[in-house]
Amino acid sequence: MAQVILDIPYPRDKAAFNRKYSLNSWIGGKHWAGRNAAIRDWHSVVILALKQNRIRKKPFDKPYEVIFLWDDKLDVDNHSIIAKATIDALKGWVVVDDNSKWFRRVTHSFWRGGAIRVVVREVEN
Numbered sequence: 001m002a003q004v005i006l007d008i009p010y011p012r013d014k015a016a017f018n019r020k021y022s023l024n025s026w027i028g029g030k031h032w033a034g035r036n037a038a039i040r041d042w043h044s045v046v047i048l049a050l051k052q053n054r055i056r057k058k059p060f061d062k063p064y065e066v067i068f069l070w071d072d073k074l075d076v077d078n079h080s081i082i083a084k085a086t087i088d089a090l091k092g093w094v095v096v097d098d099n100s101k102w103f104r105r106v107t108h109s110f111w112r113g114g115a116i117r118v119v120v121r122e123v124e125n
Contacts, residue, residue: 002060003121004094008049008086010115014072021085022078039085046089059096062122067107069117076108083108086118094120 011017019025020038030038050057068083070076083106087098096102104123111117 001122002062003119004055006046006049006053006055006094006118006120007113008045008116008118010072018072018074018078021082022074023080024078026081038081039088042082042085043089046086047093050090050093055094057093059092059094060102060120060122061096063102063104063125064095065105065107065121065123066103067109067117067119067121069109069111069113069119071111071113071115076110079108082116086116090118090120 021042026035066083066087068079068086070079087095087103087106091097
């Protein structure tokens with residue numbers, strides 16, 4: 001089965017990263033313009049990481065799962081915004097879409113790899 005492993009480096013200032021992208025900051029009153037800018041910024045980060053990791057622009061033709069491995073101080077549920085933005089940025093590059101026809105599950109775990117690791121893996125129906 002096909003799989004893609006994408007490592008996205010954290011910025012030097014993880015605290016600023018956490019303030020910008022954690023779910024707590026978003027439900028704590030972040031203005032819509034700030035949310036939109038953060039999503040645009042993150043999409044650019046993901047696309048750059050795809051290019052730097054030399055991942056071909058060829059979406060899977062089978063259903064898939066996404067595994068996120070985090071190395072920061074956020075609680076696992078605080079990663080939901082960044083996970084959604086990452087999956088959206090992968091559309092058309094690694095995955096066709098994130099609807100029920102293609103997407104099967106998402107998993108969040110922690111690791112000590114120094115980056116955000118995103119594993120997209122084809123699965124059987």
